[in-house]
Each structure stands twice: as C-alpha cells, then as structure tokens.
Amino acid sequence: GAGVSQSPRYKVAKRGQDVALRCDPISGHVSLFWYQQALGQGPEFLTYFQNEAQLDKSGLPSDRFFAERPEGSVSTLKIQRTQQEDSAVYLCASSLASRHTYEQYFGPGTRLTVT
C-alpha cells in the first residue's frame, strides 16, 4: 500500500521567504508527527497531531513555524521568514492510534535549503 508521501522533495528558498511543506499520511493513520533532521543528526520532534487536533507543539523552534491538519488527514508545515538555520530535512511520520502508536512510519522528507 501507499506509504507517507511528502512534497516537495527539495525546496530552495531565499532568506526571508515563506515556505509550505506538505505531508500525506498513510490512509487511516490518526497520529501525525513532524520532525526536523539537521545534517549528520537524528530527527528532532517538532509537533504532533491526533486527527485535526494539535496536541503537542513543544518542539517548534520559533513562532515562525506553524503546522496545521484541518481535516485530520493532510498536514502542512509552514515556515515564515525563513532563516539559514532553518536549512534541514523535514520529516513527516504517521501512526495508528493504538497501543502501537509509537510505530511511526516516515515519509522521504523535504530537504529545505535557505540561501
């Protein structure tokens, strides 16, 4: 079956531009997570949705970062006024809302480069 998909796969933005990154989770997966992965590091948690409710946004690095999932399916991560330190791979993961919530399945990521 189809896995998690993300678009675009690559994004180059000039400093100060706004960007929007899209995630299509696995069909039927209630939970959705966003992570940021810097070069040579493991992914770091940004935010978590259960259906359309954003239950945890403690990992968002600044108020320039905003995520939404209005219909409980597709999610968008928006970064306003991008800075060079925002350059990273942004990963989306989804999971079933069950005992095995922690089995998260990742998309291929969006590599953001801010110039």
Added chain:
Amino acid sequence: GQQLNQSPQSMFIQEGEDVSMNCTSSSIFNTWLWYKQDPGEGPVLLIALYKAGELTSNGRLTAQFGITRKDSFLNISASIPSDVGIYFCAGQLGGSQGNLIFGKGTKLSVKP
C-alpha cells in the same frame, strides 16, 4: 534537544560479519525502536520493543530492550552489502504524547 547516546558513531563491515550497536539514556523509556535510513530517504522501521528485557528478531536483525529500561542494542548477523546505511535508535518517554527521541545514528559502511 534531548538525544540518546548511540555508539559506535560509525563502523565498517565486511560481508558475513556480525555487527552490534547500542543506545543508552539517563532517562527511562517505555518504548525503544530501531530505524534504518538510506541517503535521501526517510527512516524505515526495523524493530519495535515494548517491554523491559524483550528480545525481538526481524530476519537477521535482533534487538533487545534493556532491563533497566535505559538502554537497547541491535545486532545484525551475517551482514550483506545492502546493510550499509545509518541506523538510529529512538525511544519514547513515559508521559509523552508519543513523540520519539532519536540517537545520532551509527553509520555502517563497507570495509575498503
């Protein structure tokens, strides 16, 4: 942010060798997971562990959830060339919403 201590950082493998890597934390985790990431791709789930002491296998991979709940290891037996990549451990703290904390990864490369 908080990360797990994963070792070794890198290692070289020769086809047929067994490989071992581990992850430790100062905190107690409820769940441990192991992922593999290839260049340009997202992490792929290999094994999930839910109970202290649990030993789980997936083909040539074996992972264990440490008794203290502060560590886990992953073994790969009889390695093959396609095992190269970066392996990450990830854990879930009790009381969290399910977000994972990742190690920095162990990079497996082929011996020159």
